Structure formats: structure tokens, C-alpha cells
Amino acid sequence: MLSLSHFNRQTIKGDIFGALTSTIVALPFALAFGVTSGAGASAGIYCAIITGLFASLFGGTNQQISGPNTGLTVAMVAILTSFVAQSPENGIAMAFTVVSLAGLFQMLFGFFKLGKYFILVTYPVISGFTSGIGVLIILSQIEPLFGRSLAELQVSLATLTSTNTLLGLACILVLFLWPQKYSRVVPASIIAVIGATIFYIFAGVDMPVVGAIASELPSFNMPIWDNALAGEMIKSALLIATLSTLDSLMTSLTVDSISNDLHDSDQELVGQGIGNIVAGLFGALPGGGATMRTVTNLRAGGTTPLSGILHALFILAIVLWAGEYTAYIPVAVLAAILTHVGISIIDWNFLKRIHQVPLFSVGLMISTMFMSVAFDLVTAVLIGVFIANLVTIRRISEIQLDNIKLCTAKDAEHMSTPEKQLLASMDDSVILLNISGPIGFGVARGLKQSVSQSDHSKALLIDLSDARFVGITSTIAIEEIIVSYLNEGRDILLSSVCERVRNDFNKLKLLDKIPKEHIFATRIDALNYLKQKLSK
Template identity: 30%
Template sequence: MKPTGRFKGYTMIAFRKDLVSGLIVGVIAIPLGMAFAIASGVKPEYGIYTTIVAGILISLLGGSKFQIGGPTGAFIPVLLAIVLQYGYENLLIAGFLAGILLVLMGIFRLGTLIRFIPKPVTIGFTAGIAIIIFSGQIANFLGLRDIAKHEDFFSNMKEIAIHLPTFNGYSILTACICLVILLLCSRFTPKIPGALIGLIVSSVVATLLFNGEVATIASTFGPIPNTLPHFQWPSLTWEKIEMMLIPACIIAMLGGVESLLSALVADEMTGTRHNSNRELIGQGIANMVTPLFGGIPATGAIARTATNIKNGAVSPMSGIIHGFIVLLVLLLLAPYASLIPLASMAPILMMVAWNMSERKEFVRILKTKTNDSIILLVTFLLTVFTTLTIAVGIGLILSVLWFVKRMSDLNTVYEMPSNHSAKQVKVKALMDADSRELHHMNIYTIEGPLFFGTALPLEESILGNLHHKSKILLLQMGKVPYIDTTGAAHLDRLIGHVVKSGGVVLLSEIGQQPLSILERTGLLQRVGRDHVFGHTSEAIEFAIKRPARIRYAESTAMK
């Protein structure tokens, strides 16, 4: 049987390429998985479990050929807040519910909608998350003792300031060794996984020279088991579902955005095209299964996906291999991973925060000094000082309000146009030839979408300029690309006003979507189909040759 789909034409040469890229990404994913788990307030092994289970399922079931899934930095502040407020067990329930929501989003084809979140909002909350991640590693970098974690930024900064006298010189030296290696590798040997080299070298130095002086994974969280946890179904109750539904929505929203952004990056790097809805379904299934093995929520990891592509990956097999590599390391090397100092992991997460901060794009948007700059700053500050939910919600509301304002400014209405394009020549000729007969006629051209943000001003503009003696109102609507039900309602009121004054309304050049809305709302039937024309000249000829007949009045009189 021949392979189909994303594995169609798959060969041993392609497998060798996927094996190399999967091995490299798997090695990189190990320290990151543990670091993200610790920063999220859970044990490091849960990050490894997530990398294995979610990494394999996202590659196997997702909509991108090159996506690498697992725990990511974007989730850290969200998951930490959930753990602090609800506990680890309820985090698993939230992750499971988020998986269900992601599957539903994919089934109902909402993948393309998530991509329409404005860039100032995504850059704002990404930069805010980077600040939270970076600041959250200061305590481990300095080796501070007795640090309590809090949900808000101010409390965490106050905690660090209070405990600064407890700094550990050995921890600082260990962290600096790892940081120097990270910087050197990124500058001179970018293909070598600096995070892994830095982690190993600094851990060896700390073990040999500062043994017992620096906090390690084992001394803080206990030794890492070298097996996967047993399958365990979460204890779901209706009360827990209600309690964790909002956190689950946040995880699903952030996971969906992050995974699709990562898939878009992969598309740009490879010239391919991912399936957004399939990606959401794959992410959803992975997040439903991962909590059953003790794993935390996962999504597409942009940096690891890019690394996967740069190292020659050709299919989802590389992501599957990366998951099995991590599993193999867990089974064979877990006791050694337990010796890693927390100070060695701090610089890794700080570099992750620095790389994900989108600092260049942040500054570029700020320099535009537009409404987008305000949206960016508001989203950023709210992410740092409140919660991601509030930040994204306010950012989206501001974006919608300013979008409506811009559309309203672009929307125009004017009487018979003075500029005579080719298609208007016949209209003008008719107007000039029959000026006496048409003195009772007003012609208005509407340009722009007619929706809830623009309909009322347009209605008021036309009513305010109508001549009282006019018996016919002709609306040219060839440049109206879209009408919603609110726009149709205001158009209904305008027509009703004209009819009550003894006039009649004609429509010309109306497009397919507006015509469909008028038909569905019943407005087309009330206007009269014989009062709707394909061209303005036809409407004028109708007005000249036939007396105005008020077809709308009979229907509106019943209201």
C-alpha cells in the first residue's frame, strides 16, 4: 500500500534527514521542557512528559508538516497562575478541557479567525510574557532562598527585593557559566545547541566544585523518575468543570494563537501551507491526552519548529522522532538530570524570554505613534501588571473600536457625483436631458461597508440633506461591499422616512452580499424588486418613464 497525505512519496533519504533533525530538536527540547515546567510551578518531569506525549501527537495529527509541539514559554505565566490558585490536579483538568475546546474550534473551522488577532495585541502580550519569564528567573539566577511565588508582578518583585541579602555566590557563578556558553554558541556556533552545552558544562562544574552549595532539581523537587507515569483519568465533576472553564478558555486561546503563529513561521521558511483547522484539532487531541499522563498544556514551539526546519526536516516524522528521543533520554539518563542546578536553567529561560520578546517589532510599532502604538502599550502593561485574560480582552476591544472608527471615517455618502467616469456618462446625459422631469429626484452614492459602526451616521447624513420636495430617492450602492443586519435596519428606517413623506426609493448597482442580506431581512420585498436596478441609468429611465409608485408604504403601514 502506497503512503498518502503528508507522507506521500516518503523515502529512506527523507527518513535520514528527519532522523537528524529529530535528534537535534529532541536534545534541545529536554532542558527547555524541564525549565518551562519548573517556571510554571510544577515538577520538571511533567515538562518532559509533555514533550514526549504532546510532541508525538502534535506532529502525527496536526496540520503542519514541520510543527514541533511541547511546553512553551508563552504558557508560563498562565500555568503558574492556575497552579498557585487551583493546584496541579486542577491544572490537568484545565488542560484537558482546553484540548476539547481546541478540537471544537478546529471542527467549526475557526482556525482562520484566530489568525486575525491584531498584531499589536499579539506583540503586546508576547512582550509582556517575556518580561514575566525573565523576572521570574532572577531568584534562581541569584540563588535566593525562601522565595514565595505570587500571581502578580509587583508581589514577586517585592519578594525578590526582600530576599536579596540571601544571594548565593556559587549559584551566580554557575548561572554565569551557562549564560556565557549560551552567548558564545549563539554567536559563533549557532548550529550547536547552546542550551544543552551550557546546562551540561555548568552542571558538571557545580557538581565537582560546589557540591551541596547550589540548589538542584533533586534537592528542590526530588529525583526525576525514569519512567512515564501511569495512565490516569482525571476526576471530573461538574463543579470542577465550571471552576476550570475560564482557565481552559485562556489556555485554548493562547495555545491556538501560538500554534498557528508557529505554523505560519514554518510556512514562510519552507514555502508550504499548513491546514489551520487540522492543526487546532491535532493540538486539541494532544492536550486532551497529555494530562492523562501528568503532562501540562502544550502548543507549537516557534523556536524548536524553526530549528527543525533548519536542520533538514522534510515531514512530521522529525517531530515524532524528537518525542521518542526525549523518551529514550528519560529512560536512560533521568538520574543525571536530577543533578542539574536551578541556577543553570535560569539563563536558558532568560534567553528564551529575550528571544521571544519581539523587541524590534515592539519598537517599530511604537515609533509609528498611531492607535496601534496605544493598543500595543496597553496590552503589554496589562499583561505584566494584571492577567493575560484582561490584557488580551482590553487589547481586542480597543482594536475593534478603532477599526470601527476607521471604517466610519472611510465611509462616505454624497449626491450625484461631479466626476464623470465612463459608466456615468449615460447617467449624466439622462440627468441633463430630463432635468425638468427629475427635479423631484435625489441621487446619493454610498461608498464603504454599511454596518453597525457606520450605518447611523450615513442615515443621518442622507436625511439631513434630502430636499423636502423630492419624491424619488435613488441610492447608488455599487461601492458598498458589505451590509450587516444593523446596516439593513438603518436602511429600512431611511426608506420608511422617505415613504411616509410620500416618496419612493430606488436602489441601483447593489452587490451580491448586500442584496442577499436585504432579501433575508425582508427589506428587498418591501422595497419592491422592480425598484432594484443593475445600473443607475436604468433607474433614472424608470423614474422618467413611469410615475413613482410607493410600494413600500403598504408594508410599512402594517408596522
């Protein structure tokens, strides 16, 4: 969050250069995303201004540049189309109400400290998700490039030689072939936009153009709520909030790795949320952290939130004094820019190594990418994360099961010599169940299986000397073992229950189910008790 400490002579120069450079990079993308969304170029431009300003003022990443991006634009296309189809009169207003609602959800994510959980997504899911977005953005640019929708498209010589298509393909070549060393001075997207605009002005050909942006501030839009569509509005808002959160926090992690700084994830979500609330109220697209623009700002010298604020103000100045000139920018060049973005964000590095990656990870990546294209982005991520977590839990459970051992004197290597001697002296009458490490819910079944296969004619000592956490499911499993032994009239004892585990046991009143004289502070106390009892 911006504070007075961010203003000093040492950083202001770098912030100005960072803001100018990132503005040059951001302008073509803001126009392209706005046009593609269906809300108009101004919706993309004002997204860059509003979210860039408020995310810098209230966010938790010093060098973050926020604005429209690929995933959010793809989602917004679907949301606008859906709400306009269901309510022609109020559909657009409801779509922007969804943007503000998404911002509110993001703020709640931050207030409830959920930021750290959004970045715990396995790489194959992120890879499939971003690659799916890449495919979607490419598909969305077919009509602007070729003048026909995907369903109507039949590639022929006539299609490929239309002026609009040739210009778009030429711009794509420029974007791919422009030398990287020159991009640091003048980005390829700026070269493409300037070249296409000059061609349009002097060639005198008829082709779709962006249209002028009104040189005035956007008007306030009163939010509209429709109870009949409440479920869809909430679902759409959660989609926007999730995508913006993922984009922003992933960009924040990138900044941390470059600047050796540490961002505040929850504060970042609050800042992005405020930006999206205001963006929805003024008819702008939803925004999030923009990695390429943020890195550009960082490399050019931006070090504080002031760079993001200046970035927003520079774009505003351009719109207010030069908005009319967007009337000469061909739509084809913006389609080319987004096609280039779509191709670039597909995870080609993962796909090239697909034969070296475990089959499960390949399947998870491909299925997430397919679901992103065929269904929707949230469904793809939720299913991908669910499957990945199930497999992770199974693997962790297998490791944790190694921490549960039924011991006799022969294999009790972790015990002291006196304990081993005590256990050996009554080996025919006592089994030691040693539980160590954190025990989650995934091992409950294995825990009960281990005990059920043991000799119930012997006393059972459950030793928790090395256990620091026992989940609720495993606690219930231990409770069932205790009740089973007591019902059979067999002796069962507990030893070395640490304070944290004891508190968890007390919540279920587990310790009330076992005689107090069978609960011991240490393992050797329990073994001495059993020795004395057997001697009698």
C-alpha cells in the same frame, strides 16, 4: 496529518537529523519549564513527548515540533497555584483536567474552522503579549536565581556572591556570549547545562538540583471535575487553548515562510488538541508549537511529520535510560535558561523604534504588556484585540463612507452619458444615492446622516449598481430611510440590487416595504420611470 506518503528514502535521513538536533535543543527547555511550572521536571519532559508525538501524527504542519513553552508555563503556574489553594486535595488533578479540557476546546476550534481567525491579531497586541510573557518569566526566575522572592529581594553583595547566584549568572553570560556559529553544532543551553552539572559534581557544594526523573512511563490520572469551580476551570482551559493555538499557528506561519509550504491551520489545532488532551490525562504540561525547536528541526533537514514523531521518541528514550542523571543538574542553570528566554522574547526591536511608531500603536503595545503582567494573559489579549478592532472598524468605516455619494447630474461621473442626460433633465426633482463597494455596520450612521441632510422634497433613487455586500446594520439604516420617505409621501426607488444583497434584504423583508413598481433591475430603467412620471 501523517500519511503513508510521508515515508520515503529521500526524507527519512533528513527527518532523523532534524529530530536529533531538535531533541538536543528541547531537553533543557523541557526540564526548565517543568521545574518552573511547579509540577516537576517530568511534567515538562512528558509534555514534549506526548504533544510532540500527537501533534505530529494528527497536526497540519509537516515540520512542527511541539512541547512546553513560555506563555503556557506562565499560565500553568497561575492555574496550579490557584487550584491547589482552593482545593489542597484535588487541586493538582483539577489543574491537569483543565489541560485536557483545553485540548478539547482546541479540537473544537479546528472542527469549526476557527484557525484563520486566531492569526488576525494586530502586531502591537502580539508584541505586548509576548513582551509581557517575557517580563513574567523573568520575574518567576528571581527566586531560583537569588534564593528569595521578588518581595523579599534586596540585592546585596552577600546575595550576589552566593554559589547558586554566581552559577546562574555565569550561565546567563554563557547563553548570551556563546557564538551563534557554534550554536548550530552545540546549542548554548546544552553547554550551560553540562558545565553547571560538572561544576556541581566536582565542587561538592550544596545547592538546589532538579532531581531524578523516574525511568518509567507516566501514570494515567483520572480527570476531576468540581462544579463549584466549574467557571474557573472553563476560563483557565480557554486561556490554555488560546495560548497554545496562538503559539502553534504563529510557528506554522514561520514554517510556511521558510519552507514555502502551506499548513492546514484547522488540522493543526486538531492535532495540538489531541496532544493536550492526552498530556492532561498523564500529568504533563500543556504544549504548543515551539518556534525555535521547529526552526532547528527544519534547518537540520526535517521535512515531514516523521521528524516530530522521532523527536518525541528520542526524548522518551533519554528519559527511560538516563532519567536518573537529572539529579545532578542545578536548578540555577534552568533558571538562567528561562531568564535568557524571557529577555530574548521581549520585543526589543519594537521598543527601539517606539519614537517612530504611531502613538496609538505604542499605547496598545505598552498597555497589553502591562495588562499581561498585572492581570492575566487572556484579559490582556482580549482587551488589546477589542481596542484594535474598534479603531480598525472606525478607519474602514471612514473609507466606506467615501463609497456613499448623494449625486446630481453635475457630479455623477460614474454614470453613462444617457443616464447623466436623464438626471440633468429632472435635476430639480431627483437625488441619486449611489452606494458602492462593501458596506459594513460602521457606516450606518453616516448613511442616515447623508440622506437626512438632503432635500426631502425631491424623489430619492437608491442605486446599488456597485454594492456587493450590505451589512445587517446598514440594511436596517436603508430600511429606516425608506420608511421615512414613504411616511412623508415622497417617492423612493431602488435599482440594481444584486442577488447577494437582495437575499440580505429579503431576510428582513425590506423589499416588501417599498412598492414593487419602484424596484428596478438597472439604474437607467429607474431614471426613465421617474422621467415619465414627472412628465405626466
